[in-house]
Amino acid sequence: MAIDISDPSIDTLAPTESQIVEERNLETVEMTINMGPQHPSTHGVFRMVLALAGERVQQVEPFIGYLHRGAEKLGEAGDVEGYRKAVIWLDRTDYLSVWPNEHCYMLCLEKLAGLQVPERAEYIRVILSELGRINSHAMFYGAFGADAGATTPFMYAFALREELYSLFEAVGGQRMFPNYFRPGGLREDVPADFVARVGHVVDTGYRACDEFDRLLSGNEIFLARTQGIGVVSAERAIDLGLSGPVLRAAGMPLDVRRVEPYSLYDRFDFDVPVGTRGDCYERYLIRLQEIRQSLGIVEQAIRDLPAGPIMGNAPKALRPPKGDAYQRIENARGDFGVYIVSDGRSAAPYRVKYRSPCFVNLQGLNDMVVGAYVADAVLALGSIDIVLGEVDR
């Protein structure tokens, strides 16, 4: 749907801040307030200390760590099947883009151990990773609508996510934490009706995208709430190391799938949506476009899905040689990376490190909210699409 962004917004009716201060002879003193950790809009347990002058934010100081579980340290802890246990903990850090993260871990481990993956397994991984991205972006759509004061988008998002989760359950046995990818392949082959079900999900996905757009994208109240809010320029975004939709909304066409193709992504035809202004609204639009692009990738992958084995020559007890490997991928939130060090002897990694895009993207929060209203701080935080489990790990 085309959106007329030159439309004079409706907020001309509201009195300006200076008018209110003048009329009622109010005096503004600076005040420090706590937002969170139980605030419903902080997407988990996140605490911001805001220094306010009236309704305007002067400074913001984020406090994290409430969900810290030591996922990296636990990943090193197993004495038996340690490489497998680490995945369980990785899954539970970013609980929304589980499939891409598992994919990244396996690619990294395969790089380290020098394993070959059959083509069919890689295709299935790409399909599931892209569906995982769609799942995460749908969640963003629901949560961001709720941040802006619209509760209905949540229902639309969850109708789509239910379809996806049913598919994940049919493939991996679990709805959220499938633990389905293995070093060198997959746990088991996909069920017999996989292609038909993915086709159905893609169908529903396109329809749901159009509904998402119709419901919210052109809504004037939503536009007034999000346009020009939480702006980060491209230079500043690069300085801060932001990635993913936050960076692309600022105008940098940087997508790891494109600039450093991993897995099979050089075989698929897809676009990288890029914004120009870098505000909350563009981050929202980019995520909706990415859902469509991911659906396109799934369509291509399912068309080309070859027959064949799903497991390579991986040994039963994996002990990679001494050394280290780093693999980066584009997950739903940005540039995700896994670093594994092996000491060559034990069955567990000597060190695992996850480069979590949310944690880095959170650095952009200060730039986004300083000078804005408190209500806009909620939107700016929502537009980063943080998952606190991943920030705190």
Added chain:
Amino acid sequence: MKGVIGGFVQTVRSFLRKPVTRLYPYERAPLEARFMGAPGLLWDDKVDEIVCVACNICARSCPDDCIYLTGEKYDGGKTTKKNIVRDYFIDLGRCSYCGICVEVCPFDANEMSPHFELSTYDRQQLIYDKNRLVDIARGVQRRMGKPDAGDVPVVGALDPSAWR
């Protein structure tokens, strides 16, 4: 105004559609064949005996350390096993339903059951003992990681150009 009206149109359309929600305890979504609920212990119906030989591999591979078991010498004569499990506890309050214990078991003695409704008033009741674990896995066939019978490899046969 145009965008707001478009939103209303969408709302009316969804209003006329079949609901996607279910009235949960009364109406249940069907579980998928591969659904992984709580892990349970398999019972060998042929010799009417538990399969597990208390080798402890599952307990050592569990990422949450939630399996506790003890074994004893076995000479019941029904099978050739040398050991049999005496006590076997899984703390389902800590279990993450990952399926690793099932995958590593060399004797095919356990399987993820479809049991998932665990609500209790007391956390202690989430520690399932051997009898309850056998109960929840009764009738479950060992299949995790093995292809379904009659499965043919799925290849991309559909023509996605007709989908939209």
